[in-house]
Amino acid sequence: MSDSLPPQGGHVHTPLHHVTPISTYLTVFAALAIGTLLTWYASTLDLGMMNTPIALLIAVIKATLVILFFMHVLHSTRLTWVVLIAAFLWLGVLFVLTFSDYLTRAWPIY
Amino acid sequence: MTTTTLHDVRFIEPAKTRNYLNEDYGFFSWVLTRDHKRIAILYLISVTIMFMVGGFFAMMMRLELLTPEGDLLTSDTYNKFFTLHGIVMIFFFLIPSIPAVLGNFILPLQLGAKDLAFPRINLLSWYLYIIGASFGTYVIISGGVDTGWTFYTPFSTQYSNTHVFATTLGAFIVGFSSILTGLNFIVTTHRMRAPGLTWFRLPLNVWALYATSIVMLLATPVLGITLIMLMIERVLHVGIFDPALGGDPLLYQHMFWFYSHPAVYIMILPAMGVASDVIAAFTRKRIFGYKFVAFSSLAIAFLGFLVWAHHMFVAGISVYSAMIFAFLSFFVAVPSAIKVFNWTATMYRASVSWQTPMLYAMGFIGLFTIGGVTGLFLASLGLDVHVTDTYFVVAHFHYVMVGGAVMAYMAGLHYWWPKITGRMYPEWWARLAALLIFVGFNLTFFPQFILGYLGMPRRYHAYAPEFQVLNVLSTAGASVLAVGYALPLVYLLLSLKLGRPAGPNPWGAVGLEWTTSSPPPKENFHETPVVTWEAYDYRGMMKAMGETQNV
Structure with missing residues (x-):
């Protein structure tokens, strides 16, 4: 900015x-x-x-x-790469926080 | 290219000038328009109709809850009514309201641009909205849907025999409308600012719309994917959320709220932008801590993505995970509080004028604060167990969405109405409506906090008799609220004919949109404006007007 x-x-x-x-x-x-x-x-x-x-x-x-x-994307501008990486980071947020539940859930209770 | 000065106060009679309203006539000049201002009007009409439909369901629910017995609506009908109320109000009113109506109209004007970056895509987004809304209308006419607006599995995939497929398809389609609007706003803000209009000269409304657009673009696809998976499981019985088929119902909730919590920020961020512009205009001051308010919009957009599972604390998620989400949820209060404190600081020792938009903005600050603070109650793991799925939650999110987003929408609508139509609305009636809405709103929803704390669950058409007094208060408030919302519909429509001509800048406000005529010409500005002033430069304006008083 x-x-x-x-x-x-x-x-x-x-x-x-x-x-x-x-x-x-x-x-x-x-x-x-x-x-x-x-x-x-x-x-x-x-x-x-x-x-x-x-x-x-x-x-x-x-x-x-x-x-x-x-x-x-291979031959695109850096801005395109930034957008692409941001999208994957967002996907990472979804995965990491969702797995914070799945990996620590008290499965035996269910 | 010539410099348009900020204090250009040419007064032009709206009807006698060439403007976007009289540039072209006929049905097709509207439904095939690429002018962002006309598309905003199309959205305005569409979302107003949807607001009335959603309001009808709300009134019927409040009437049912006047007595403890389920005597007006059957339990099935009541289930459908609260579902339809939620779906219509969220997907077809709140999400498009400020961005697609006010944002569409004002963003290019505030940027000094001729239109949005992709005018055709803008029109396409309205058509997608209409197609999505048509599915919603079909569902209403053909018998409704009863899953709640959240479409929770396994009820939505296995048990509900109502129109789940058509409803989710409608929500899926309207999501694309939202994505396209967000995309358009981001590109426009980056590429089409007038010469001299640097990022920190932008009105805070633009920052807020920009942050909103990022959320729209990143979150909405996840809703689309989730609803598709729901449809696949419901129709083709592929195991995604059904444990019997190897799925997990909580996976649905994770994915749904990954969109739907940020969706709350799609509703509230633009509301904050409107509040910033209105407060600056009616206090004649630059917003205190401009950069903090600007960056807090981006911070809310970012942090809003990290808190979704606070909707699932009692659903059986891991307690460790719940602790992380509770902490992150508290964190999102920080940028929200920065805004509230800075708006308040802006008003400190200012000469505030209490016109209708400012009344709504004041209402917004107070009600949003209550909504936000009660959100912290709900983010607290222990207290959440007590109030989950009670009327406390209903009151909380109505304080944010109606007390916050709708109040700001009304503020913005009145603030920019002279720009949109070229005519003033009747101030006395408008103040009366603002007062009725504020009183009616609090009377409707404050008792619900108490009801919820006392243990009245949401989503039932009958309740224990000891809750009746507070429910009667709530229904009475809803009636006042309905009158409050009906009034603007009447006087704003009448003002189209009877309102006095507004002139380019009836509020004496700073901002590019006030330097062009009202209503603006089709191309927005007669000459490309060059910006030489800071955002909300009321001090400079006063100086230019030869006033020496401190502002």
Whole structure:
């Protein structure tokens, strides 16, 4: 939050526009498809405690690919990164405080 | 680009000038408009209708509670009425009220901008609101919903045979309206301030709307996700909240309140912004501790996200977690108190003029303080056990939402009415209405604190006979309140025809919105304004007017 004048009257902020080649999109698409197949395959295996973490790991990788490439965040301005990080911090708040309940709840009573 | 001076007092007859109201005529010029001022009027009409619908349910409940027996409404109908009252008032009135009506109209004017950053998205947000409200209306007509406005599981997913799906879908859709408004406000505040209008020259109303927008943008998606999961469980029986299917009902409450507690700040933060502007205007002073008040809005927006589980203290959450949430809940009182003390300090030794907006602002400070302090009672783990789900809670949140948010909405509506319509409202009637609302409100809700403390539970249509006297007081107060709210509806509408022309700055207030004509032209300002004064520079204004008195 600075005291600087707001951009107005001729000052246009244009980030360098990065053109992503189609081959990148196709590669990412293939990776997402493989991820989906992996999720399905993992669901057929009994990995015990690791069932959910494995599924979540694949999902996180897929989401990261979508955010970085399909949503163009990889070549975006720092402001976009700040907004993205803020959103994840917020998600972190939801998780941490919710788990403050789940991890310390008196489960045996129920 | 020329400099518009603050003290430009050109008086222009509203009907004879070209303004946003007479720029274009016809139905489609309104429903397809991209002008933020017209969209604000569309919102004003919509939320007023919803306020009357919600008020109807409230009156019916108060009539039922006149006697201890359940003699007017059956228990099922009563359940539906309190549910619909909550849903209509929160999702379709309170949340859009100040931001979408007053914020839409005033924000670009206060920034010296021609419109919001995304005019089409602004119109889209109104359409989404209307679609959401249509679902709400469908539910009302086709038999109602009885889950309470919180849609708690497992009742909402397994047992309720009312219109849960349509209602949650309506709330889900109206959430997007809120998100788009928040997005629009944030971008507009960052990118479209007039030359010279630095962050610390912004009216506190802009800071408050900015903080509100952040909450709208970050919290509302969680409500959307939660309601979708509720619908999935209800319709497809996927186990998310149902323990029999491996879910957890408290997960619903965690996720619901992660939105719905910050939603309280969506209602109260803009109210604080309005109060700041009104108090500065009617005390002829800069708000004491401007930067503290500005940053306390952001602090409330942030801390408001960390307190949600105080709604769940008796629901079976971990006591350790409850202690953390109780502590954090106490913490949010700090920035709120900073505001209250600073408003009070602003009024100290000021020459206060007691016009209607100031009366409402005074009411706001007092009632919000009571609402806030009783919130601390509820954040205290021990006391909360005693008063949870009693009328104490009902009284508390009505002091915040009606005593706080609605009072400030009325303050803002009267303060900017001359700007919106170009005409003055009748001051005497308006003061009478403000008085009726203040008296009626306290008579309605103060007895409920006592009722709750004595142990009367909320959400029942019948009660023990010893509670009747206080309930009669409450219902009598509700009648006074209803008259108080009906009066502005009449005199504000009449003022459109009969009100005297207001001129650009009837209050002699400082702020960009008062430098343009009333009603403003379609493009808001004839020339791009250049800001050379600080926020609330009443001292400078007095000097410029050749007055030497200290302000």
